[in-house]
């Protein structure tokens with residue numbers, strides 16, 4: 001084949017050693033400013049909810065408990081069974097739509113402000129900052145040979161990291177096992193092997209992820225970082241460096257006029273790089289390593305204030321605005337996500353609060369279509385499964401409808417403890433003369449005696465011989 005017929009190709013090979021490059025440790029400078037304050041508040045709220053969650057009580061029992069061995073989830077007075085799995089699926093779909101909505105609106109808000117990896121890493125970094133000092137002190141400490149002073153500083157940091165990891169793991173396990181029992185068993189070193197396994201697993205996972213791996217989790221492990229780009233559009237707010245305004249970059253005296261020196265507003269101080277938890281330079285444009293924490297906005301704004309320039313050289317902006325084109329926050333895609341999200345949330349709340357915490361299952365005996373009892377009546381056998389999904393004891397009355405003359409042979413009332421499944425074998429019988437067809441739809445009605453709102457109906461069939469005409 002001649003060269004003229006070849007499809008032109010480009011060399012896209014990469015240096016394989018790039019993947020094995022030694023990780024450069026990031027010494028993050030402590031950020032401060034408007035967005036950092038929002039982050040700190042968000043982080044404290046997130047941590048507060050997480051750590052206090054298992055200790056809350058509701059009607060004398062742990063308010064949030066996912067009891068896996070018994071397959072029951074207790075959430076603020078409500079008991080959910082595996083049959084309620086649809087609600088969990090619904091919740092996950094709502095979470096996915098919320099993520100789409102916020103990502104289309106303002107990029108990686110989740111990553112920057114509320115992701116557990118960000119929250120715990122920020123807490124771990126704060127411990128590091130308190131134990132070893134600020135960025136310059138940490139760089140100096142790492143460069144120093146080992147000494148008692150260095151050992152104490154490093155030891156203090158790791159001691160508190162391990163303590164926080166243990167506390168995190170304990171709290172996590174406390175959502176799945178009664179937390180007070182867990183505390184007593186931990187204090188008396190009387191934990192079962194599974195508790196020991198999960199406590200160890202989550203302690204190590206927290207310590208490694210937030211203490212050592214940090215930004216590596218966001219850059220190399222998190223799938224969201226990879227696919228978030230497809231959700232962005234040209235109106236999505238992102239942390240952006242205004243190249244037109246900032247370049248050419250260069251150092252200058254505070255009193256100098258940048259225009260006369262042919263410079264933009266960026267004084268090339270690199271403070272935005274030093275505060276970045278993933279160690280990138282936002283001036284190089286949008287990068288998948290950027291978690292949208294806005295620390296660089298705060299850093300650059302503080303420099304702009306010092307220089308007497310307008311704030312916002314690094315700011316939340318979008319591609320359209322940066323290119324001087326018309327941008328719009330309210331666009332069809334975002335509005336569609338918002339509408340779907342609102343409908344789903346309202347539907348979920350409606351379903352949750354209209355849910356009757358009583359479930360009845362009727363199983364007809366399939367071995368025998370019907371039988372004739374000693375009184376000559378036609379009889380069908382059923383097994384009723386009554387699940388009391390409340391957290392109180394209830395007595396229920398069972399009645400039948402749909403076939404006149406049909407009588408049920410159950411005790412007057414059935415009592416079920418909180419969260420109990422009661423199996424009631426029963427028979428229904430009728431005189432053969434009252435039967436009009438061989439198969440009749442009937443309804444089992446179950447109602448709590450002390451609470452008329454607790455009632456439900458299940459359908460079944462009553463079978464008998466073909467009535468004689």
Ligand code: SF4
Nearest residue numbers: 276290291293294296
């Ligand atoms: S570039 Fe800015 S917003 Fe992105 S991760 Fe770094 S500091 Fe945070």
Ligand code: SF4
Nearest residue numbers: 266267269270272300
């Ligand atoms: S903080 Fe602002 S002025 Fe300093 S290097 Fe970054 S963009 Fe330039």
